[in-house]
Amino acid sequence: MKSIVLLLLLGASAFAEKPRIIFDTDITGDVDDVLALTMCHTLADRGACEFLGVTISKDNPLTASFVDAQNTFYGRPDLPIGVTRDAAAQKRPSSYLKLAHSPDYPHDLKKNEDACEAVDLLRELLAKQPDGSVSIISVGIASNMANLLKSKADAHSPLDGPALIRKKVKMLSIMAGAFAFCNRTNYHLEANVINGIGFMQTVAKEWPEEVTVYWSGYEIGEALPFPRASIAQDFGYMPHHIVKEAYLLHSGPAHDRPCWDESSVLQAVFPERGFFGLSDAGRVSVGADGFTKFTPPGKDAKGGKRDRFLTMTSVQQARALEAIVQTTVQPPKK
Numbered sequence: 001m002k003s004i005v006l007l008l009l010l011g012a013s014a015f016a017e018k019p020r021i022i023f024d025t026d027i028t029g030d031v032d033d034v035l036a037l038t039m040c041h042t043l044a045d046r047g048a049c050e051f052l053g054v055t056i057s058k059d060n061p062l063t064a065s066f067v068d069a070q071n072t073f074y075g076r077p078d079l080p081i082g083v084t085r086d087a088a089a090q091k092r093p094s095s096y097l098k099l100a101h102s103p104d105y106p107h108d109l110k111k112n113e114d115a116c117e118a119v120d121l122l123r124e125l126l127a128k129q130p131d132g133s134v135s136i137i138s139v140g141i142a143s144n145m146a147n148l149l150k151s152k153a154d155a156h157s158p159l160d161g162p163a164l165i166r167k168k169v170k171m172l173s174i175m176a177g178a179f180a181f182c183n184r185t186n187y188h189l190e191a192n193v194i195n196g197i198g199f200m201q202t203v204a205k206e207w208p209e210e211v212t213v214y215w216s217g218y219e220i221g222e223a224l225p226f227p228r229a230s231i232a233q234d235f236g237y238m239p240h241h242i243v244k245e246a247y248l249l250h251s252g253p254a255h256d257r258p259c260w261d262e263s264s265v266l267q268a269v270f271p272e273r274g275f276f277g278l279s280d281a282g283r284v285s286v287g288a289d290g291f292t293k294f295t296p297p298g299k300d301a302k303g304g305k306r307d308r309f310l311t312m313t314s315v316q317q318a319r320a321l322e323a324i325v326q327t328t329v330q331p332p333k334k
């Protein structure tokens with residue numbers, strides 16, 4: 001009997017440790033969001049995480065429809081989707097969202113107006129989860145994260161944004177900024193920051209000190225080029241594949257698109273597997289021009305220890321890239 005109780009306890013704790021992920025994306029311009037969303041599905045399929053929902057941080061009338069089409073393709077037609085309705089969120093054209101209109105990718109959510117509002121969905125999802133269990137993966141501008149921080153008590157929770165995050169969120173795994181020499185400069189102004197500087201400043205200033213933030217800088221994805229050979233050869237198990245078609249519409253067949261957003265998924269689901277190295281704990285600040293500055297805590301430990309940025313050795317680079325490729329090409333479970 002005792003052993004049964006112990007097994008139940010062990011089972012419960014193992015289950016509690018499985019990351020519950022929310023994917024916050026600016027799926028419009030770049031295609032790495034599409035590959036990263038696929039990883040959320042395939043990692044959930046193999047039981048590595050529980051996938052709670054998707055929130056969209058940029059403005060394009062086809063975002064929710066495309067995400068629903070991709071979710072349906074991967075066997076999750078009813079996965080909750082929230083879209084930003086913040087007028088300050090960047091509007092962005094897309095080369096691939098039009099796949100939402102294709103008869104090859106059936107789905108039922110056709111208009112952003114019929115999707116939830118992103119922060120309302122974030123608050124609803126967070127309020128329902130066990131304390132300290134949610135890993136948020138944010139791979140676009142920070143409109144939804146900033147607006148979550150500004151949110152007040154509502155029907156979902158009596159807690160304001162920071163208190164709700166403190167209670168429910170285990171980590172924020174964010175693709176933003178630059179923390180090393182990259183793109184031929186040591187002062188790279190990264191797109192997810194400069195396309196919404198105020199939002200990222202709010203996150204850097206107001207995100208609760210107790211909730212770890214892993215920053216995947218531009219240099220990480222830049223060093224993880226998704227192989228064009230995989231696009232050409234690995235998706236033939238379906239006559240029409242939404243990931244392959246989106247990739248080709250965006251990048252064409254002769255480009256190895258960097259895996260910026262995918263790196264943040266890998267870190268969120270497998271934070272202890274050593275796919276990446278980590279900086280010391282410190283504090284990231286966002287300047288008026290959008291530059292992300294990392295400051296280690298002083299000897300008196302002032303300045304905070306909330307933030308770590310990802311690093312990568314050549315061995316880690318090879319492991320992380322292959323893990324990303326294999327989880328991206330994995331067929332849908334159903």
Ligand SMILES: [Ca+2]
Pocket residue numbers: 025026027030032033139140261
């Ligand atoms: Ca993105």
